[in-house]
Amino acid sequence: MSTPDEPIGFGESDIAHGETLLEVDGLTKYFSSDSGLFAGINLETDQFPPVSFGVDQVEAVDDVSFEIKMGETLGLVGESGCGKSTLGRTLLRLLDPTDGTISFKGDDLAEMSGEELRQKRSEIQMIFQDPQSSLDPRMKVGQIIEEPMRAHDMFDDEGREARAKELLEKVGLDPRHYNRHPHAFSGGQRQRINLARALSVDPDFVVCDEPVSALDVSIQAQVMNTMEELQEEFGLTYLFIAHDLSVIRHISDRVAVMYLGHIVELAEKEELFENPQHPYTRALLESIPVPDPRETGVRGVLEGEVPSPQNPPSGCRFRTRCPRLIKPEEYDLTDEQWKHTRAFMRAVKRRTFEPMTAPEIRREFFGGDTPRGEAGEIVEEAIDLIEGDGEYQGDEDDEREGWKRATDLLLESFAERSICAQEQPAYELESELGTGTHFAACHLHR
Amino acid sequence: MSSEPLLRVENLKTQFFTETGTVRAVDGISFEVYEGEIVGLVGESGAGKSVASMSLLRLVESPGEIVGGTIEYKGETIFDLEEGPDGELREHPDMLSESEMRERIRGREIAVIFQDPMESLNPVFTVGGQLREFIEINRELPKDEAKAEAVRMLREVGIPDPEDRYEEYPHQFSGGMRQRVLIAMALACEPNLIIADEPTTALDVTVEGQILDLVDDLQDRYDTSFIWVTHDMGVVAEICDRVNVMYLGEVVEQAPVDELFYDTKHPYTSALLDSMPRPDRTVDELEPIEGVMPEAINPPSGCRFHPRCPDAREVCTRVHPENLEVDQAEGYPHRAACVKHDVFDVGYDESVPLEKGDEAETRVGETGSDENVDSTVEEGQASTDGGKANEANQTNRSPNRDGGESRP
Ligand code: SF4
Ligand code: SF4
Numbered sequence: 024m025s026t027p028d029e030p031i032g033f034g035e036s037d038i039a040h041g042e043t044l045l046e047v048d049g050l051t052k053y054f055s056s057d058s059g060l061f062a063g064i065n066l067e068t069d070q071f072p073p074v075s076f077g078v079d080q081v082e083a084v085d086d087v088s089f090e091i092k093m094g095e096t097l098g099l100v101g102e103s104g105c106g107k108s109t110l111g112r113t114l115l116r117l118l119d120p121t122d123g124t125i126s127f128k129g130d131d132l133a134e135m136s137g138e139e140l141r142q143k144r145s146e147i148q149m150i151f152q153d154p155q156s157s158l159d160p161r162m163k164v165g166q167i168i169e170e171p172m173r174a175h176d177m178f179d180d181e182g183r184e185a186r187a188k189e190l191l192e193k194v195g196l197d198p199r200h201y202n203r204h205p206h207a208f209s210g211g212q213r214q215r216i217n218l219a220r221a222l223s224v225d226p227d228f229v230v231c232d233e234p235v236s237a238l239d240v241s242i243q244a245q246v247m248n249t250m251e252e253l254q255e256e257f258g259l260t261y262l263f264i265a266h267d268l269s270v271i272r273h274i275s276d277r278v279a280v281m282y283l284g285h286i287v288e289l290a291e292k293e294e295l296f297e298n299p300q301h302p303y304t305r306a307l308l309e310s311i312p313v314p315d316p317r318e319t320g321v322r323g324v325l326e327g328e329v330p331s332p333q334n335p336p337s338g339c340r341f342r343t344r345c346p347r348l349i350k351p352e353e354y355d356l357t358d359e360q361w362k363h364t365r366a367f368m369r370a371v372k373r374r375t376f377e378p379m380t381a382p383e384i385r386r387e388f389f390g391g392d393t394p395r396g397e398a399g400e401i402v403e404e405a406i407d408l409i410e411g412d413g414e415y416q417g418d419e420d421d422e423r424e425g426w427k428r429a430t431d432l433l434l435e436s437f438a439e440r441s442i443c444a445q446e447q448p449a450y451e452l453e454s455e456l457g458t459g460t461h462f463a464a465c466h467l468h469r
Numbered sequence: 470m471s472s473e474p475l476l477r478v479e480n481l482k483t484q485f486f487t488e489t490g491t492v493r494a495v496d497g498i499s500f501e502v503y504e505g506e507i508v509g510l511v512g513e514s515g516a517g518k519s520v521a522s523m524s525l526l527r528l529v530e531s532p533g534e535i536v537g538g539t540i541e542y543k544g545e546t547i548f549d550l551e552e553g554p555d556g557e558l559r560e561h562p563d564m565l566s567e568s569e570m571r572e573r574i575r576g577r578e579i580a581v582i583f584q585d586p587m588e589s590l591n592p593v594f595t596v597g598g599q600l601r602e603f604i605e606i607n608r609e610l611p612k613d614e615a616k617a618e619a620v621r622m623l624r625e626v627g628i629p630d631p632e633d634r635y636e637e638y639p640h641q642f643s644g645g646m647r648q649r650v651l652i653a654m655a656l657a658c659e660p661n662l663i664i665a666d667e668p669t670t671a672l673d674v675t676v677e678g679q680i681l682d683l684v685d686d687l688q689d690r691y692d693t694s695f696i697w698v699t700h701d702m703g704v705v706a707e708i709c710d711r712v713n714v715m716y717l718g719e720v721v722e723q724a725p726v727d728e729l730f731y732d733t734k735h736p737y738t739s740a741l742l743d744s745m746p747r748p749d750r751t752v753d754e755l756e757p758i759e760g761v762m763p764e765a766i767n768p769p770s771g772c773r774f775h776p777r778c779p780d781a782r783e784v785c786t787r788v789h790p791e792n793l794e795v796d797q798a799e800g801y802p803h804r805a806a807c808v809k810h811d812v813f814d815v816g817y818d819e820s821v822p823l824e825k826g827d828e829a830e831t832r833v834g835e836t837g838s839d840e841n842v843d844s845t846v847e848e849g850q851a852s853t854d855g856g857k858a859n860e861a862n863q864t865n866r867s868p869n870r871d872g873g874e875s876r877p
Pocket of ligand 1: 301339342345346349443464465
């Protein structure tokens, strides 16, 4: 398809700027929990006797759908363990999807295998976080950059060398460094070598997994600027995975936020940052330390920790920590009373307070006034159980029994009856800023 | 400003003697910490901020050595040198002995919290057991009281269900929870000063927020002073009262936090702020700093920032600026090591500007700042000194491991 003296962006793409390049539908990736969760090993479970009992599934990515348009940068942000890296690797078929389709230029990558898939890989490349470990120290820079071209049979030796040198220059390095070993380069430069290598096969789409997070801020800026220049010049499309919201805000056109295997919000950048519609996105944004001493941030806004992906909460996966968890329909509670009840339920579940007497609990959590009606009865029952706990002085196991029952009672009566626990939310909203659609997985928009 | 600082550091120099030469990791820094304040030590990898903070507890080990300067804590001498009869430098007789440092200072007066709590916790003992033992030894409490105190501390730092979690092992805790345990350990002896070395860098942003809140809260209650070592200007803005910006082994700017951000006096600090993407607004163009930080083994002549400084003039290549007071703010000095300021009076205004790209090492040929020193240094862990359970916890630390390199 090409000769060495063709210009660097040689393969003309058949998709116009702004058209859908990649469409992901219902993409799911489960690991069986004994397969070394993040080692990326995917056990062929069908080679084993079907042990359906006792083998836990880790739902790393669950039913994710989105699309990426030609020439754009989609930012994918989330905290560790949210599944963003697994998603990136599954898109590239470095991991086999459990379910769903990955339509790239109309072909379903999820269905491909063997030679067909290998061919396709020249169009999709990946850059990883740690430029050090992703470059083979025994190889010279030139060989590293030429390797993908060789794998895809592009050009002859001379042509590859010419292209490698040209790329070195494009990514801001000296073509004379063609014969050096990667250890002679700084972190920022190594990431540039990775860029050159990824671009050598003229891909349309590059998945960048935390490409600048190992770099110092001043170097980060240099590398991001180069990535933007390259995108412009070669019409690249990026999926940019990062945990750093500032980096995401700078580089993305649209942003998807992930939490525990789900995309919880997706919108154009300005809309997402200025008009976030999911409580998790809000919490994330409020938590970032802002480099301005006159902005006193809210921070520590989220209680608790991310639940295990082995046993994710039903419905909305954020519900165990959501500050807005919706009140179950069946109870007649004022907003204030629901707030108290919710806080009490979580404090009991997390055991953040020492056993105390019923009046003390009422005062501490309900301002002395527990709700009336059915909800009130449940609350009172839980308070009794906890108070009873404090009276045991002997066996430690007994001591916790009442507390445990109170926890179960509260969770069953309140948390699990919320719509947040019963239905998986997915809503399309209108953007206030910009024109695109705004997806928010939160029942507050029902 | 209260009269006497809690900690006074003057002209501190720490060097590493390696095969390839002497690395001047910390090269003559001075700063003070007053009671109840959080003082930031900020810079990029290779700036020397971690080595500086470890020097304060004399925890630099071979091939590193503190070679000069004075460290005073509450009037006591942690480090000082004097001239011997033959003009050679030797330890000052007032200097605290190693056993005094271990028994009275480390952990009890000055505690440390590291970035990776796994380095400070022993994986084979329960979290509660380690904390209890630490309290037992350092506060000389009987076992059952120490246990009750340990549970109380765990609850205090926000560990849910502390009675149950007391029995768990470090690997059963998340990163954020482990960091809370370390904070509990650091606070256990109610020290006056805590050195926190990138304690939130490895944490997710919502967890980082929780920890910063916790520190604020505990600081209000115990009035502990902190030295906060970080690469993150956001964290600096959130929690520091005063800030020292480090570049290549030196403090190049020192100011109260508001001053530092709103009346920046050193070109490196400005450049750092301009190169950062912002979470609170969209920056269309980032202005990166040219090049990389050179190696501390062979620093540039004159002002060490001159090869990358947009304001550099010929004089900057010759004159090495001290960190001098250029202004006052909130009763504290605002110091900057930049000859642009009038106090330097070295003819900056008349000097010829350096051509951009002339001196500036372009990206080509730069070598990694992470390659300055190949050797690693063994350091004890101050916060856990005295805890038997933690004795096995000596870890390798490279003097250049600070900053920015370890986000999840
Ligand atoms: S669906 Fe419910 S729990 Fe989930 S984010 Fe919305 S309000 Fe919170
Ligand atoms: S002394 Fe010169 S080179 Fe150094 S920071 Fe000031 S202006 Fe820049």
